[in-house]
Amino acid sequence: MARYTGPVCRLCRREGVKLFLKGDRCYTQKCAIEKGRATPGQHGQSRKKVTEYGMQLREKQKTRRIYGMMEKQFKLTFNKAERQKGVVGENFLVMLERRMDNVVFRLGFANSRSEARQLVRHNHFNLNGHKANIPSILVKPGDVIGVKDKSKDSPKFKALKELAATKTVPAWLEADAEAMTGRVVTMPTRDSIDLPVQEHLIVELYSR
Numbered sequence: 001m002a003r004y005t006g007p008v009c010r011l012c013r014r015e016g017v018k019l020f021l022k023g024d025r026c027y028t029q030k031c032a033i034e035k036g037r038a039t040p041g042q043h044g045q046s047r048k049k050v051t052e053y054g055m056q057l058r059e060k061q062k063t064r065r066i067y068g069m070m071e072k073q074f075k076l077t078f079n080k081a082e083r084q085k086g087v088v089g090e091n092f093l094v095m096l097e098r099r100m101d102n103v104v105f106r107l108g109f110a111n112s113r114s115e116a117r118q119l120v121r122h123n124h125f126n127l128n129g130h131k132a133n134i135p136s137i138l139v140k141p142g143d144v145i146g147v148k149d150k151s152k153d154s155p156k157f158k159a160l161k162e163l164a165a166t167k168t169v170p171a172w173l174e175a176d177a178e179a180m181t182g183r184v185v186t187m188p189t190r191d192s193i194d195l196p197v198q199e200h201l202i203v204e205l206y207s208r
Helices: 008-015 023-027 052-066 071-082 088-097 100-106 113-121 155-166 199-206
Strands: 125-127 144-147 173-176 181-184
Touching: 052 071, 052 199, 071 088, 071 199, 088 100, 088 199, 100 113, 100 125, 100 144
Parallel strands: none
Antiparallel strands: 125 144, 144 181, 173 181
C-alpha cells in the first residue's frame, strides 16, 4: 500500500500549522513549528497572494496529511460521503474519524495516526473479537476495539498502556486503558472533531 515516507515535519512546515504527525515530539520545543522554521523550498519565505483555489488546495492537503492518506484513497472517501444524505463536508469528516487507524489513535493506543496505521497492519488489534488489519475499516456504534492478548505483554504496548491511561478520548468513544480495549459509543459529530479543518473548502475544491 502506498504511503508517504519523507520527513513529516516538512509537511507541518508546508501547511504552517501543527499536524501532530510525530506523537510526543509535536508537544515539545523540538517541533519545527515551535522553532519558527520557514516553509520548505527555495521560495518558502516569499509572500505570495493566495488564490481561492490555493486556499482550497491547502485545506485539502492539510486534512489529507493529518489523516495520513494518499490522494486516491482520500478522494474515494469523499465520493462515498457525497453519496450519503446530509451535509457532505460533515459526512466526509465523520468517515475519516471512523477509520480504524484513527480510532486506535484517538483511544490512546498509539502515539500518532501513522503509528496506529502500522500497528493495525501488523495484526495487533481485534475488532469485535476478529482480526482487523485494514486501517481503513470504518467502525460503527457498538464496535469493540482491543489489543490482542499476545501483544499486550510487549514492551511497546506496555508503554502505550501508560499513554492510554493519561489520554482524554472523544465523547463518542470509551476507553479501558487497563484492559487495552475501547468501544464506539455513538457516531462522531462535527462538534466532537477537534481539528482545524474547514471542510467546506474541500467540498468546493472537489466540486470544481
